[in-house]
Amino acid sequence: MIRTLILMLFTYFFFHLHASGNLTKYINMKYSYLSYTAMWILGVLTVVQAYYYLKDSDSTGCSSEGCCNHDHDHDHEQNKPWYKRIFIYTIFIFPLISGFFFPIATLDSTIVKSKGFSFKALETNDQYAQTQYLKPDTSVYYGKEGYDELMNQELKNYIDKENIALKDKDFLKGMETIYQFPGEFTDKTIEFDGFAFKGESISKKQIFVLRFGVIHCIADSGAFGMLVEFPEETKIQDDQWLHVKGKLTTKYYQPFKANIPVLKVEKWDNIDQPGDPYTYRTY
DSSP, rough: HHHHHHHHHHHHHHHHHHHHGGGGGBBOGGGHHHHHHHHHHHHHHHHHHHHHHHHHHHTTOOHHHHHHHHHHGGGGGGOOOHHHHHHHHHHHHHHHHHHHHHHOOOOOOHHHHHHOOHHHHHOOOOOOOOOOEEEEOOOGSSSSSHHHHHHHHHHHHTTTTEEEEEEEGGGHHOOOOHHHHHHGGGEEEEEEEEEEEETTSSSSSEEEEEEESSSSSSGGGGGEEEEEEOOOOOOOOOOOOEEEEEEEEEEEGGGGGGEEEEEEEEEEEOOOOOOOOOOOOOO
């Protein structure tokens, strides 16, 4: 009975994630078919397990010796020590408890501060030892030639535009292209939305404007965006959502010991946080 209940709850959990829209907090919706598949498989397994449970329940009323022997053989699970059964069921029940009862937090500047804001992609050549910030980096998922081909193709989508508006659907691939070819975008007009994060900006006129992005799932998410420079000192607070527009340039940024793209803001506005504050990598 417990197995049937656990399978039923897992099936409902996946259904709840889709119905509530919270699945976007865990994975790129490009891969939502995997969740749909898991939900259907779990549903079938629930039905099968319920069938066997009901079948075994009916067999307990049989008076023949053969039936009794069958019952003893099938009840071998009950002969396991109680602590082993508790341990096994706890492994399966804990994800359900955390999924149903733990709140789903929206990532913000607090996460950036707690992890330590640094740009490992520029500080080291070890692409496997980085927490992603500023520059989305999908090179780890390709060979060198495949990644270069992908980036050159993305460059063609932007290179002829003088005004580049990075909307939700192309925020991550646009940012990755700009960081990959900063010289090609110098003096072009760039605009995008994001939340403010002061970080290690070296001027009172500078602040980072970021979006949390998901490349495949929440495990490879990061805070992506760029350093922006205002014409004058501003009193913008962390987590304040902004729309910024200006000309792109590059500067040597001492805390990261690297040249990075910097947006010289010409126009900016306060905006409300989007319904879905995350962005997702598209291809």
